[in-house]
Amino acid sequence: MEKSNVTSFPKGKIAKEKTTIANSLSPREIVSELDRFVVGQNKAKRAVAIALRNRWRRQALEDDMKDEVLPKNILMIGPTGVGKTEISRRLSKLAEAPFVKVEATRFTEVGYVGRDVEQIVRDLLEIAIAMEKVKKRKEVHAQAQKLAEDRVLDALVGNKASVATRESFRKRLRDGDLDDNEIEIAVSESNQMPSFEIPGMPGANVGMINISDMLGKSMGQKPKKKENVSQRISRNFNK
């Protein structure tokens, strides 16, 4: 996943690059990591640790073998309050994998019988996307920071200011001198399109997607909303 600039992503390559810290955890390490949060229940911890490790093992296999290896799903049996949910919650953090928890009973409510169990997978994908975004954001953080700084400077001194002024402000900005000054910047609204599902047609919200994204891209991400208009800074600093 790290900063590859290739445009086409060969599948096997992705898998191999997906070596995270968790990848180095042996089943025993997973168990001892779980021990920090859940007391006892060693059998269950072992089972999930093995299952988790097996996924990483599978990632390392050759492609044709890889498709054959199916995950061994787990059934945990035990009275309430003994740590079933807690184990899986902690596990998901360890695994750094997309994780959803669903109550099976959700699908029995009257009027919702068998309500689209596929929604589980859609939720999972949404979570994966969010995770991926966070990861990517970290990768581009340095670059984004620079751009953000430029925008703050634009707001502070305007883009007509001389290089010298700009640089002096940049220095003060980095030192944190200007932290409390008010500026005005245009921020685009979070573009959550309202999407709805058409009953009986799972996945039918396809039609609604990303019109805002498309428009945004073609028009160069126009800012849509101005936030908090209070421009004291120009007076304070134009000495």
Next chain:
Amino acid sequence: MSVKESHEILINEESDKLIEQDKIIKSAKDSTENNGIVFLDEIDKISARTDRVGGDVSREGVQRDLLPLIEGTTVSTKYGPVKTDHILFIASGAFQLAKPSDLLPELQGRLPIRVELDALNSEDFIRILKEPDNSLIKQYKALLKTENVDLEFTEDGINTIANIASEVNSSVENIGARRLHTIIERVLDEISFTATDRAGEKITVDSKYIKDNIGELVKDTDLSKFIL
């Protein structure tokens, strides 16, 4: 907004511009298909119970819906199809009324690894109170620390809490480790209420203190049914 506040917003916005949405979706799909974990809670509640007839929606139907998902199918999403073959499913249930064998045979076959979790006894409770990184005791200490009150649990205090918890669990209803929450909350009720006025004090919770506070409740099963 202030320069400081703007920082994070701007960074997020700029990085969003740098990120290619398509690539994110692609790798997110990949990680869903290969690394996704689905935790199905309360699976025993959808098993068909023979002793209960009518008035209930078909539980078996749900199980049948789940089958293809666990077995591996392709789900259409707004980002395109996602294969579920390699998603790991962890199902869990208490199975107090229903048995695992009450599930559809097909479903049982697709959950090949069975693990049993043991009911907790008072020794476990002691460990739960003391050992985990952010154990209940540590949480309460930290909470009251914000009021400048030093909370101290003695060894026998912890033992007493654990004993009461397992006692109530066996006499009333077994709700596992959650019982500790209700009991500690009861014990510390007075302290939590008055802590603001008691800044600087050091309060020690020992066996006697606990018994003074909830001892009566524990003895009276009827009462503890409602309160603990």
